[in-house]
Amino acid sequence: MKRRLARAAPYALLLAIAAGLYVKAAHIEYTGPEGRIGPDFWPRAILTLLAAVCVYELAKSLLVAGAQSAGGMLQNLMDAAAGTDAEPRPQPSSTRLALGIGATLGYVLLVDVLGFFVSTAAFLFAFILVGGYRRAGVAAVCALAGSLAMVVVFMKVVYISLPLGAGPFRAVSIGLLALLGVR
């Protein structure tokens, strides 16, 4: 039963989301000619299809032991391909993943404050180490050189206006850009 519930869980969640969005879609406000389909029609049609598939999969997961869905046309070839990876890999690690996601979200939150150069160097260093690379010195050089190279390429060559940061970090970014000759 536990396995069935686990299999059904994603479909139950998606069904709940579909139901919630359907209610939301029913309240989309618009003004248009009488009798013409409105902007709610298309999303509601998609949500109905989504809910129908979820209900089907949910029922199958809960009622049929070892239920299997119809596979795509290439199912068997893909199944055969599944065991082809020859790279020796370490064990999956949720901690590594959590740290990686944390570093990514941290970057997104802080780039506006720290500026592109500082935040990118910090992110690259952290992510390389989280990825299991153990030579901290090499990682630091890669992070600093990589961040600097990106500043040069994107701000001086491609003319993308990257975030400069705030407060003292803004001063660091502006000083660096002055050194690089970027106006």
Place this chain on the structure above:
Amino acid sequence: MAILSQLIAGFGHVFTPVNLAMLAIGLVLGLLVAVLPGLTLVMGVVLALPFTYAMDVTPAIILLTAMYVTGTYGGAFTAILFRVPGEPIDVPLLWDGYSMARRGMAAKALGWTLLAAFTGGLLSACVMVAFAEPVARVALELSTPEYFAIIFFGLTSVVSLGGGSVANALISLCLGLLVSTVGVDDTYGSERFVFGVPILADGIEYLLVMVGAYGIGEVFTRLYEGYGQASAAGTGKLSTELPRWREIATVKATLARSSLIGVLVGVVPGAGATIASFVSYGAEGQYGRRRGEMGTGIPEGIVAPQTAATSSVGGAMIPLLTMGIPGSGATAIILGAFLLHGVQPGPQIFTNPEQAQMAYTVFASLFLGVIGMCLLGYFAIKLLVRVLDFPEAIVSAFVVMFCFIGAFAARNNLTDLYVIAAFGVIGFLFERARFPIAPLVLGSILGPLAENTFMTTMISFDNDWTVFFTRPVSGTVLALALVALLLPVVRQLRGRKITP
């Protein structure tokens, strides 16, 4: 004749310093991306996108197209020599390519790959040149019901041609279509699913979905699974031995069949090089002269997937250029590059002299790209495989950064970073829960087009939905879409299998 003279003029335009430089850079980057573990050709094209912002449209498209075509070939080296498929496209090469290499014939296996990529690439480029303008003329005659039917066919084919559960693919597609409805709708200007969040009012760009789910999602998946280190098996010397004419004659039917499959699969919106590669291998396994020996290390098992993968490029460029409908993930990025440079691909592209010249320059660059790709593959093999020694942890960190820069630079909007980070997590969760990512991305790309053509049809034909079925072209295409959707179910009921 007019097409030929335009193509010749196109060759002339490719031989300008900027275009030639972009072609060369695209070829080298495409090969590197395909060889590097954790990077796919779609990700490579995504990562190159921000570098094109400061370029003119022609060199930008030449760069991305060159990366696209070489991306279908580069992964063959690692698949054959190290049993590490650089791309999902290259998985079928493991069955016969690696088997051949293990028998000490790695150089020969690489020679067959080169022949296949060369033949498939050139044939599909010819098809693209021959058919693009006529298809554009036909497309000019099509109306919104036909466009909707073609898009619908693309959406159903990505569901039915995948390798996982059809139900999960359908759910993934629905979610992609829903994502595309967020923001202000085109017809009425009303807000949908904005929830008072300003970021959502502008809608969610498909590039963000794509970069997040494909790029960052893949990095998270590999981070969770742990980075591996490839090691060369005893596969013989690192060189390429081209097959003899006598040997080539034995696979000419495979070359022809696979090229055709590649082009046709490429033309179908949503079905890219990976599907072409698998379909062609499956077809060879069912109809080939040596079908009983597939998987044992025979040339046909190498030629079929590689030819189809490379020839899908020319096929995928046809709907992109003539109808503005991307046929694959990579062409979706190329479409994004066109739009960023203010060019809307579509039937009118050949009626505008300036844009027609650009199109033929891109066509010509594909011919030169295929030749250059094979020359690079032949002479730079030792350097290419050394890229595998590069630590994946460092590559992944830079991939995330390029994804961020690409997403940020498209609209100069920092809040887009939140969106791609969110889609990165969604991409990872999809991978874990065995929901395919391709339908999600395709839904977000084709969703606005599908809705727009559907709504315009309904408005133009007074809400008469039967118009989709009563017009000959749209009716036929919708019937094909229905067949595509039902085929997996019928196959399951009949218990038929395609096996390697």
